[in-house]
Amino acid sequence: DAGVIQSPRHEVTEMGQEVTLRCKPISGHDYLFWYRQTMMRGLELLIYFNNNVPIDDSGMPEDRFSAKMPNASFSTLKIQPSEPRDSAVYFCASRHSGGYYEQYFGPGTRLTVT
Amino acid sequence: AQSVAQPEDQVNVAEGNPLTVKCTYSVSGNPYLFWYVQYPNRGLQFLLKYITGDNLVKGSYGFEAEFNKSQTSFHLKKPSALVSDSALYFCAVRDTDGLTFGKGTHLIIQP
Numbered sequence: 001d002a003g004v005i006q007s008p009r010h011e012v013t014e015m016g017q018e019v020t021l022r023c024k025p026i027s028g029h030d031y032l033f034w035y036r037q038t039m040m041r042g043l044e045l046l047i048y049f050n051n052n053v054p055i056d057d058s059g060m061p062e063d064r065f066s067a068k069m070p071n072a073s074f075s076t077l078k079i080q081p082s083e084p085r086d087s088a089v090y091f092c093a094s095r096h097s098g099g100y101y102e103q104y105f106g107p108g109t110r111l112t113v114t
Numbered sequence: 115a116q117s118v119a120q121p122e123d124q125v126n127v128a129e130g131n132p133l134t135v136k137c138t139y140s141v142s143g144n145p146y147l148f149w150y151v152q153y154p155n156r157g158l159q160f161l162l163k164y165i166t167g168d169n170l171v172k173g174s175y176g177f178e179a180e181f182n183k184s185q186t187s188f189h190l191k192k193p194s195a196l197v198s199d200s201a202l203y204f205c206a207v208r209d210t211d212g213l214t215f216g217k218g219t220h221l222i223i224q225p
Contacts, residue, residue, distance in 0.1 A: 004157075033212060042217045043158075043204070055211060091157055100165050101146055101208045105157035 002026075004106035006092050012112045018080040021109045024073055025094030033103060034067055034077050035091040043091075049075065050097075082113045116141045116209040118188075120216035127195045128224050135190040135219050137205030146208035147188040149179055152218070153201045164188060175199070195223045 005024040013019055025032045033048040047057040052069045060067070064083070069075040079086055089110050093103040117140045127133045139145050146165050150158040162173025169181045179190045190203060200223045206213040 031211060043215045045212060048212055050211065093158075100163060101213060102148060102160050102163055103213060104160065105150075107157045110155075 004092055004094055004104055006090075006106035006109050008109060009107060010110050010112075012114065013082055014114055015083055016081045017113075018078065019082045019086075019111060019113075021077040021090050021092075021111070023075045023077070023092030023106060025075070025092070026096075026104055027073070029094035029096045029104075030072070031095045031097060031103075032069060032075050033093040033095075034075070035093065036088045037091060037108070038088045046077070079111075082111075084113045087111055087113050116145075116207045116214050118147075118205045118207045118214060118216040120203075120205055120219045122219050123217075124220040124222065126222045126224060129197055130194055133192050133195045133199070133221065133223070135203050135205075135221060137188045137190065137216060139186050139188060139205075139207050141207055145188075147179075147181065148206040148208075148213060149173065149177070149188075149190050150204045150206060150215075151175075151201050152204065158204060161190075197223045197225055199223050 007022045030051050034046040036044045046059045047067045049069045067077045089108045091105050091108045093105045095103045119138050148163045149161040151161050152158045161177050162171050164171045164181045172178045177192050181188050202218045202220055204218045205216040
């Protein structure tokens, strides 16, 4: 199994630009989670999906952030417009509803907004 | 709400010595508890979990964790530390559909 796949691994953009992060969960997993990790705030849950439906987006910091899951194999996290304070590592994780809640993480996307 | 606390920001251990990384939890109901490890520039990796049964849970890379209900603790342990164990360790608890993570503990193994 390839594990959770995220792209790009690194993204450097200028303030005001649109950024799109991508995630492919493990095949057969029906939950997908987006997290943000910073030194100041640690690991924060942004949003999660079950069977492609957003369940809880209370962690999304502002309207500039949006996430979609058009099918079971793909999800995006979009920031528009980006700001320097959005600089962080963004992780995607997935799990199967038949398991014991352990999640499997992707390698992350390191976003730098200048 | 479910929560976990990791009281130590950093733990320093000499190579070959036993190590313990502490975690306490606060939950309603029976806890599902987890440990994850994060190496530099990598995602979190699942180490082990406690759901029910034996209080001593064994996981990857020689790690184990001891569940203590009376002390509401779930400490991560290893009998003999390796320099390669140096990483950031997260304790987590099941919370609704997902996990709530602690702030993490930096484990530094000194040669």
